[in-house]
Amino acid sequence: MARMRQDFGTLTLVMIPVAIAINIAVGQLIYSLKIPLYLDSIGTVLVGVLAGPWAGALTGLLANLIWGLSGLNVAYAPFAAVAAVIGLMAGLFGEGGWLRRWWKVILAGLLTGLVAAAISAPISAYVFGGVTGSGQDVLVAMFRGMGLGILPASFGQGVTSDPLDKMVTYLLVWLIVRGLPSRFKARFPRAGGVV
Amino acid sequence: MSQGFSLYLARDSGLHRLHPLTKLSLAATLLVAAFALPGPWSSYAVFLLVLLPLAAWGKILPGFLRSVARSVLPFAISLFLIQGLLWPGGSPVAWLGPLSLKAEGLAFALASTGRILMIVSSFLLLALSTRPDLLMIALAQRGFPSTLSYIVVTTIQIVPYFQGKARAILDAQRSRGLETEGGVRRRLRALLPLVVPLVLSSILDIEERAIALEARAFGRRGTKTSLQVLPDSRAQSVLRWAILALAPLLLVAGLVL
Numbered sequence: 001m002a003r004m005r006q007d008f009g010t011l012t013l014v015m016i017p018v019a020i021a022i023n024i025a026v027g028q029l030i031y032s033l034k035i036p037l038y039l040d041s042i043g044t045v046l047v048g049v050l051a052g053p054w055a056g057a058l059t060g061l062l063a064n065l066i067w068g069l070s071g072l073n074v075a076y077a078p079f080a081a082v083a084a085v086i087g088l089m090a091g092l093f094g095e096g097g098w099l100r101r102w103w104k105v106i107l108a109g110l111l112t113g114l115v116a117a118a119i120s121a122p123i124s125a126y127v128f129g130g131v132t133g134s135g136q137d138v139l140v141a142m143f144r145g146m147g148l149g150i151l152p153a154s155f156g157q158g159v160t161s162d163p164l165d166k167m168v169t170y171l172l173v174w175l176i177v178r179g180l181p182s183r184f185k186a187r188f189p190r191a192g193g194v195v
Numbered sequence: 196m197s198q199g200f201s202l203y204l205a206r207d208s209g210l211h212r213l214h215p216l217t218k219l220s221l222a223a224t225l226l227v228a229a230f231a232l233p234g235p236w237s238s239y240a241v242f243l244l245v246l247l248p249l250a251a252w253g254k255i256l257p258g259f260l261r262s263v264a265r266s267v268l269p270f271a272i273s274l275f276l277i278q279g280l281l282w283p284g285g286s287p288v289a290w291l292g293p294l295s296l297k298a299e300g301l302a303f304a305l306a307s308t309g310r311i312l313m314i315v316s317s318f319l320l321l322a323l324s325t326r327p328d329l330l331m332i333a334l335a336q337r338g339f340p341s342t343l344s345y346i347v348v349t350t351i352q353i354v355p356y357f358q359g360k361a362r363a364i365l366d367a368q369r370s371r372g373l374e375t376e377g378g379v380r381r382r383l384r385a386l387l388p389l390v391v392p393l394v395l396s397s398i399l400d401i402e403e404r405a406i407a408l409e410a411r412a413f414g415r416r417g418t419k420t421s422l423q424v425l426p427d428s429r430a431q432s433v434l435r436w437a438i439l440a441l442a443p444l445l446l447v448a449g450l451v452l
Binding site for chain 1: 201394398
């Protein structure tokens with residue numbers, strides 16, 4: 001409990017809105033550049049790595065709820081739980097020192113992508129009838145055309161897009177964290193995993 | 196305060212004058228109803244009979260319809276095309292060249308679109324008629340943690356600033372010769388010089404914000420007094436509880452019927 005209060009000190013609290021804004025700004029930028037990735041969790045992973053799993057989970061949860069319920073992109077709101085898990089995993093990877101080696105960074109991204117796809121599929125199938133309303137639906141169509149059920153097709157789409165997206169996300173976060181001055185990083189509660 | 200990127204449309208209407216939590220309770224109950232109500236037509240009925248009149252009462256009908264269409268159409272199109280055309284083992288009802296629309300797929304698409312329509316429009320009604328900061332104040336008055344309120348309100352305020360920053364960095368890098376059009380590989384290479392400067396410059400002013408907040412006794416415990424007064428009434432309070440009580444009833448009805 002004391003650890004949690006430490007994790008949520010003022011610095012973390014101030015970082016969370018910035019992280020959410022980064023999620024949204026980068027996500028929208030990537031979309032407008034028509035790059036076939038989401039890159040909507042950079043802030044979430046960053047908070048997880050620097051401030052621990054709970055802060056990361058909260059960031060993911062609130063980011064998706066705000067992005068969705070504000071009307072900016074309604075599709076995000078139901079996936080708040082997925083974003084929370086992404087933040088949680090980022091915290092655990094950070095704690096485990098996974099961000100010290102580039103190949104572990106990529107592996108962390110891959111694992112996160114697989115877990116995200118697994119959790120997203122039932123939500124997508126139940127809330128949105130298995131479609132994403134975006135270009136990714138080409139993948140859904142392909143899997144449905146092969147005769148897969150709604151849930152498997154959704155999972156197929158997720159497994160094809162999420163791991164790559166999360167691997168790129170983790171690599172970007174790794175580069176960013178390396179670019180931060182050490183004295184700044186040391187102010188964060190979980191700096192031990194990344195310095 | 197600066198509105199940030201919220202969809203809020205200021206109007207002089209009864210809907211706008213309702214307490215934020217009343218509108219939130221309605222959105223929450225409609226969310227439950229979207230999953231609990233049986234049959235594909237009930238969602239459309241609720242949309243026509245409940246949400247459209249409320250939007251009209253709130254004088255936000257054109258904006259409401261525009262936002263709903265923008266959000267729901269991509270899903271509707273994908274649903275009818277993909278599930279309609281590619282439903283495995285379905286019974287065809289219409290032919291489009293070599294492809295056929297299947298009855299089960301269309302029924303599914305109809306039901307799913309209706310549900311998405313109901314969920315999206317109820318939250319859009321809330322967003323269009325409620326100032327986000329007032330909603331957060333109302334929640335804080337009921338015991339919502341102030342740290343969460345701070346996060347939500349600050350995020351809404353700073354997102355446009357960050358979007359502006361992203362655009363500025365994009366323009367600056369483009370003017371230095373960064374290729375952002377063309378093949379996928381070229382566009383992917385543009386990622387690094389766009390994302391990393393944005394994030395690094397954003398993070399470094401966090402320290403200043405933290406110091407500014409601490410100087411304003413942000414971490415101090417105890418209730419905080421708000422400058423804003425939210426008009427409420429006994430009638431609205433009763434209405435809120437009535438609306439929220441509907442939710443479990445709808446759930447039970449949905450399971451039983």
